[in-house]
Amino acid sequence: MALWTMILRKMANNKWLQLNLWIGLTVCVALFSSLPLYSEAILQRTLLKEVQSVQHEENVYPGYIRMSTTVSAAQIDDKTITAIQRADRFVQSIPERMGLVALSFYQQRSTQRMKVYGADASDQEKQSQKAAGSIKSHSSIEKHVRIVDGRLPIVRTDGVMEALVTEKFLIAVKRDLGKELIAESPEKDKFRVVPVGIMETDPTANLYLPFLTNEDSDGFIIPYEQFESEFVLGGKTRLSSLEWKFALDYEKLTVDTIDEFVQADKEIRRYFRGRIGVDEINIPSAAIIAGYMDKQDKLDIMMLSLYAPVMLMLAFYLYMAANLIIDRQKTEISVLRSRGASRFQIMMAYTLEGLFLGLSALAVGPFLGIAFTKVLGASNGFLAFVERSALDVSLSSDAYKVAAAAVAAAIILILIPAFMATRVSIVSHKQQAARLNKPTFWHKTGLDVVLVAVSVYLLYNFNKRQDDLQRLGLDSDSLQLDPLLFFMPSLFALGGGLLLLRIYPWVIRLVYHAGRKWWLPALYNTLVQISRSSGQYQTIKLFLIMTVATGLFSANAARTINDNMESKIQYAVGADIALTTRWQSSASPAIYGSSGQPVQADNGISQTKRVQYTEPSFVPFQELEGVEASAKVFKKETARYTAASSGVNGTTALYGIDTMDFGSTAWMKSGLLEYPINSYLNLLATNAKAVLISRSLAEKAKVKPGDTMRISWDGLDQAPFVVYGIIDYWPSWNPLAGEDGEKQEKPYLVVGHLGTIQNRLAIEPYEVWMKLKEGVSSQVIYDQLENEKLSITNLRDATQELIQSKNDPFRLAINGVMTLGFVISMLVSFFGFLLFWILTLSGRTLQYGVLRAMGLPFSQMIGMLASEQLLTSGAAVFLGVMIGNSISALFVPLFEMSFATSDQVPPFEIIHQLSDYVQLYGIVGFMLTAGLLILGYRLSRIRIAQALKLGEE
Structure with a gap:
């Protein structure tokens, strides 16, 4: 009890320090608990x-x-009956095996096909009758169909079976309802059947599992119980097929039950394989669900690597806060040691104190983790949020396990300074207090050099790997972002920060000696204080360096990944929407042989006549509401060219455009061409025969501006065109070779006037590109296209592809975690900054009191405090910016490996956005300004008499 009393009193005496430590622990718990929460929530949403x-x-x-x-089985024997019954029981267990609830279920049986004719049919009619069908059963037919005429069948005992039929089948047998029919099997077994009702699909009867009568319209549906007794158990004729259908409540599928679903899928396929006959299993969602097992593991690794810099920041904060608390209590610890207290007793007290803080953080942190997770789910980019539907987040045992492990690790971390302090006696404590400029542990061990060397070595390996990918033209689509891409910059920032802090004290001494004859008293005192107590500022400076450096890297990395992914999609589409429509033509319908391949018509004589197309009206696309501009874009991938000057010929892609419409509609990233794209369009517009060619074509054909090229394609005479310009890129055209790299010939392109191509060559189908007005959704365009009954054969929507890309769990993780990490780092830095300087100010109360007593004006006191902050915190921020820019330049280019090397167009580009730097500098500036105001306020409240009295005591 006495121990608890001492602990509570000690915590009360340091309540503000304990509060800072508790905040750090709580944020740590929240961050770690959000790791499994986010992984599960985002996978759950994307899975559904x-x-x-x-x-x-x-x-x-x-x-x-x-x-x-x-x-x-040719005949229904006991073995077959047993197999069917076991299959029924197995099927009934499927929902439980998959961990889902069945919303709807039915099973069907059918006999072999039989010849069907009227009971009163003559011999001639029987011979000419072509109608055939099987006798079937449906376990819940009354719930799936609508009776158009007649009634539902019942079981009769007079040897006649009542049945439901479709109107199509009734017409085929040429009889009315109520007329007896004969179903004759190939074995000449005859069954008397009376159609009593005409059925059709009821679309409202079962929304989950409709029974489509038009897909299986031939035959009779008799009561299920009758079918079982007559044909399954009775074996009166050969059975043809058995079928079971489920509609399971997929919305209850969770990431945790994926294993059950995948295992059940395997068991179903294994069970039916050859057991009764030839099986067919159709589970459309199985492939998607199975893919998530691997995706979850990759996302967990990705999240852990993304969290690594933030975790490192929190570890620094906790260690710094604990170290500052222990520094204030070292005298108390040394006194306890001198009075007989063992190290175990002292460590027990601090352990209990840490457990108290840890358990209280564990009680609050997971709920804060839910808030963090929802912030992650709302991220749409770095420091950008949208009103996306909230993630369905609930606390789980995994979240508490991870949080508990984080608390345990944090407690061990904050106990390290206490353990080190228990080794210090009163004398050694006073010696250490007088020697604040001694080398730190990481500088004595050379940890800074080791960390920089390791990160540079890893950087070298990654660069080598990237060069191999680009040289060989390999496709890295299958590669996810390597976790080391996020961990290496943190290592480099830590090592680089320690290395610069090794040099920085010498810079301060150089400044001191360079101007010691001219420095003002306040600045002179600051330089002496910093140079003699450099070790005192190491932690806060390293803390700020890490914060600023990782913040800049996070901003640049997130911007780069987002911009390159979005540019790739927009460039590939070429405009907001690109579509093709159905054109009327003179082409004959294709004739397919038994192999499924098209064959020649007219007895093998090939047709050389060109297909003539009728161009549909373009006006409906121009009149769509919400469309700002539209353009016709003709593409012929297999055009042929001949260079007049060199005689070189070959195949090239040919694009035909209207320059005015194209310039108003197409999307083109700036910087890809030597001049703005509109300059090329204006150049092209001056001559109807003018064309632009790709640089690859110019180099191969040895063509330069002013030369003539002849272009055509199959069945056409060549038409002359004049080269007016050479381009490297063009909207939707990929200038890169395929996956074979150097083995594949480079793509070539010619861009000309659509009107000229149509007049001199031929009119063939073209694409329609549309640019939407600001704020217009794609659905508005889709609805109008449907209302206008425009026949669309293909459509690409850049906006929808961008949305799909932004909803990818890996991209959400990158944007969300980097944003959250940046915000947390800034907040923790602010609290850590205030904590350090307030404690520093409190520890130097006597010094400031003496300076005031000596007559130093308050303005110079503030100047001394400001210069001290500028030379420590300000310098740390400056060093952090230097290191942040360095790691961005070194490590952000490595993210190119996560993009496909064969289709990354536009080329990968490092993005630096000014707003990120403004936000970072604004936050840091606010932190320094607020800290200075708070410290100035506390300095103004120092009472000289109390300070001097404190010094005497």
Whole structure:
């Protein structure tokens, strides 16, 4: 009890220090707990979104499962009956195996196909009748169809089966409802069937699992119980197929149950493989869900690597706060040691104190982690947020496990200064207090040089790997961002900061000696204080260096990744929307052989007649509401060229444009061309025969501006064009070779006037490019295209592709964690900065009191404090900017490896955004200004008499 009393009193005496330490612990817990929370939440959201895409792509419910099998047995024996019954029981267990609830289910059985004719049919009619169908059953037919005419069938005992049929089948058998029909099997078994109802699909009956009668319209549907007794158990004829269908509640699928789903999928396929007959399993969502098992592991590694710099910052903050607290209590610790207290007893007291703070942080931190996770989910870029639907976040055991581990590690970290302090006696403590400029541990051990050397070595390896990828033309699409890309800059920032801090005291001494005859008393005192107590400022300076450096790197890395991904999409599309429409033509329908390949018509005589196209009206696209500009863009990838000067010929891509419309519509990143794209368009507009050619074509054909080229394609005479300019890039054109690198010939391009190409060569289908007005959504355009009944054959929407890219869990993680890390680093830096300087000011109360007593004006006292901050904190910020720019220049280019080397167009570019620097400098400036005002206020409240009395005591 006495120990707890002492601990509580000690904490009360240092309440502001303890509060800072608790804040650091709480943020640490929140950050670590948000790691599994975010990983699970974002994967959960993207998992459901991708599973939902099945409905758009395959027009089936995302939770759809279909299992079917043929029945290979020629006769239904006991073995076959047992196998069917076991299969039924296995199917019923599937929802439980997958961990999901069945929203709808039905099973179907069918016999072999039989010849169907009227019971009153004559021999001639029987012979001429072509109608055929099977007898089927449906486990819940009344819930899936609508009775158009007649009624539902019932089980009869007179040997006649009542059935539902479709109107199409009833017409085929040429009989009315209520008329008896005969179904005759190949074995000449005859079954009497009476159609009593005409059915059709009821779209409102079962939204999850509709029964489409038009897909299986031939045959009779009899009551399920009757089918089981007559054909499954009775074995009256051969069975053809068995089918089971589920609609599972996919929205209940979680990342934690993915393993169950994937395992169940494997078990289903393994169970039905050849057990009864030839099986067919259709689970459309299976491939998407299975892919998330690997994606979760990669995202966890990615998140951990992204969090590494922030974790390092928090570790520094906790160590600094604990060290400052212990520094104030070293005298107390040394007194306790001199009076007989053991190191174990002292460490026990600090351990209990740490446990108290840790448990209280553990109680609050995970809830703050939920807030962090929601911030991550709302990120749309670096320091950019959107009103995206909130992540569904709930605390889990994994979050508490990670948080508890973080608390344990943090407690060990903050106990290190206490453990070191227990080794110090009163005498050695006084000696250490007088020698604040002695080398630190990391400088004595050369840790700064080691860290810089390791990071440079890793940088060398990454650069070598990137050169190999570019030289070989390998596609690195399969590579995710390497975790070391985020960890290496932190190592370099830490090592570089320590290395500069090794040199910085010598710079201060040089400044001191250079102007010691002219310095004002305040600046003179500051230079002496800093040069003699350099070790006192090491922690705060390193803390600020790390904050500023990692903040700049995070900003530049996030901007670079986002900009390059977005530019790649916009360049590939060429405009906001690019689409193609169906053109009427004179082409004959293709004839396909048994192999599925098209064959020649007219008895093998090839047709040389060119296909003639009728150009549809372009006016409807120009009149769409919300479209700012539209353009026709003709593309012919297999045009042929001949250079008049050199005679070189070959194949090239040919683009045809209207210069005015194209300039108003197309998207082009600045800096890709030697001159702005509008300058090239203006040049092109001066001559109807003018063309622009790619540099690759100019080099191969030895063509220069002013030369003539002849262009055509199959079945056309060549037309002359004049080269007016040479270009390296053009919207939607990829100038890079394919995956074979040097082995593949470079792409070539010719850009000319669409009107000239159509007049001199031919009119063929072109793309329609559209630029939307600001704030207009793509759905507005889609609705108008549908209302106008425009036949769209292909469409690419840059806006939707950008949204899909931004919703990628890996990109969300990068933007969210870097933004959150930057904000947390700035906040922690502010608290750490105030904590250090307030304690420093409190520790030098006597010094300031003596200076005031000696007559030093208060203005010079403030100047002394400001110059001390400028030469320590300000210098640290300056060094942080230097290191931040250095690691950005060294390490951000490595992110190019995460982009495909074969289609990264525009080329990878490092992005520095001025607003990021303004925000960083603004935050740091506010921190220094607020700190100076707070310290000045506290300095103004120092009472000289109390300070001198404190010195006497």
